[in-house]
Amino acid sequence: MVGTLVGLGAGIGLAHLTVGHTAWVLVVIVTSMSLGFYLVNVSYACMIFFVTIMVSQLYSVLHEFSAGLLLLRLEETALGAAIGIAVAYFILPTSTRDTVESARRAYFRALADLLDRAAPTGADGTGLDALARSLDHRLQQLTLVARPLTRPMTWGVNSRLVRHRLTLYAATTRQARALVRSGFPVPPELTDACTALSRVATALAEVTPRPDHPVPGVTQALTTAGTTLLTHRPHCPGTPLPPVTQPLVHLRQLLTELAMLPPAPVPPLPAGRPTISPR
Template sequence: MFSAPDPGRLRLRVSLRAVLGIGLAVAAAEAAGLSLVASITGGLAALLALFTVGDATVRRQAVTTALLPAAGFPVLALATTLHGEPLLRAAAWLAVVFCGVYARRWGLRGHALGIFAFMMFFVTQFLHALPAQLPELYAAVALALAASSAVRFGLWCIERRTPPPAVPAPLPGTGLARPTTRQAFQATFACAVALAVGEVISPDRFYWAVGTAWWIFVNTASRGETLVRGFRRVVGTVTGIAAGLLIAIPIAGAPLPTAALVAVCVFGIFYTAAPSYSWMMFFVTVMAGLLYGLLGVLHPGLLLLRFQETAVGALGAALGVALILPVTTHGATDAWIRRALTCVHGCTTAAARRLAGDSTADPAPLAAELELLLGRVRLSLAPLVHPLSPLRARKTRARQVIVLLDDCAREVRGLAAVAAEPAGRTASHDARLATACRRVETAVHALVAPAAGRTDAGAAALAPHAHLASDAALTHLHALEQALGDLAAPLHTSPRAPLVPA
């Protein structure tokens, strides 16, 4: 996993910055004379601020970070006040869950604020915080956000040089069909199941089940995605528990070794979050064991209980997506594929206009958007290509779709590169380009609107003089047309029927 591609070493830099920012936050809390409970709360607040705040611009990131206390402080007060009232505490936490997921409809800012609010409730259960500790908890969170912000926006502002890519907008919908509304009900039901069963297993450690159910619903859109994410979380937790038995228990809360290993875990969480959810959960679980050691409550039975609560949370998530407003993997995947194919057409059109001399047309942003959309398609298809998937026909189709869409992306990138070259701006209205672009448009139309059928683009006369830029563009357009044509078989035949080799 540590050999996964890291263009520009962005993941490496973000991970090192996280270690620095969280370390500074904890050091500030310790220097202020705050308790261990407050220091851990501050460290978690810094981690969340660095991990979840992902707005498109540095200015928006700073505003979102400044708003985190507005979401977190009331929840801290509510959770500590209701700590001794199990029924009221459960009702309040489920309300926080619903509001936290529903807030995702307001984009990345709502997403970050919702997670922060949920985790402030979680940390009070993890640390058994009481109302008398609220002032120092508030102080720790404020110090942590100030320290992590000083690193993120001052000392090491990576985003000023490499702005984060735009995130594809969620799939459309209204009412209960809106993804955020549907997930709010699903997550609340899942957390209710996790809370009820988790309390039966352990009235003191039930929060791990609720936390598991909550995090499984982050960045998922379909039943299959949620189930795969739950499986990966359990795998990461099991391996993390095994490592905890070998690492955290022998250390037994010794401050310096624990601090060093927690720093390693923080680095691992940030570095592996994008390529592997299982590895991220491994580091989260090891870090939790180390923190339990610092609190003086770590023992092998506690790690076993951690696994049981995680399994309960994963079960709650599975029930939530299966029973409450379910969305099939096929439905979600089909919508993302349609968006990707529409983007292919848009990029092709922009490139053709640029090659025809329109200096305002730029296919590069659309080519970048296509990469992001294909990432979302891969995530949606992940349940079907998972090694444990028993649906062989669907697995074959999903793999073929991924390969062909990757082919489309490669040709689109090549086309955009040709259009960006100075020679490409003098392709001079080559009629062959117009004809090829119309054929690509027809192919895309047949895939995203099959009921309408194909339209005959006709044959245009060839330009009297060939041009090198035109020839290069035509090569990409012909390959793109071939890939789009090959997509018809896996997209338009029954998912259960075996594919006939071309």
């Protein structure tokens, strides 16, 4: 409504300036369409603002331009907004939080699928690239639907916490990608760690974690992964780590935080090897 109302004022003013100048009309139309589609991801109101300017120019070219016709557009927009609100509240009452929760569960299911495929001894990595792309897609969906909750002063939402958790999801996706790029097969001694992290992702997909209500089975699975990584680390200085070790260590750290658990001890890596920050 705001985008349409402000766009009407700008559209009327520009229509009077460009009347009889076809070249300028075309410039305004093309510019409005370009800016409208460019800004749609920033603000839907901005897109409607520029679309309304474009429509005003088209009415002018068709010699149908009038304040009454533009007022009718405002009334139609108001009617459409009212119908949309009524449908959202009474017919399909799915809140933003419900949509984010659905996207969150889908993300963890995709992560569990990737870890399951990577876990078995002797895995050759077949299909892992497709699973990694699927995880990227799930991350994009989660980021998109959670965007309204990241705005400051959103009622009933800690927007700072939402932004922080989206950062954790992005870091988790990067480490899953690093796991895929690390090569196969996964060493048999680290298979249990990969399987345990897959169980963590599956559990997080089924239950929403809360600080005062840990997800059942997650703590034990994270302990199993940590014990496996700690037990099978090289004891001799200078011994190279298996390429999958660092992604698994960082995935364990990130999943611990996403499960809203206290920070868990991290298996120390041999001295002299660089670490990858999960953030």
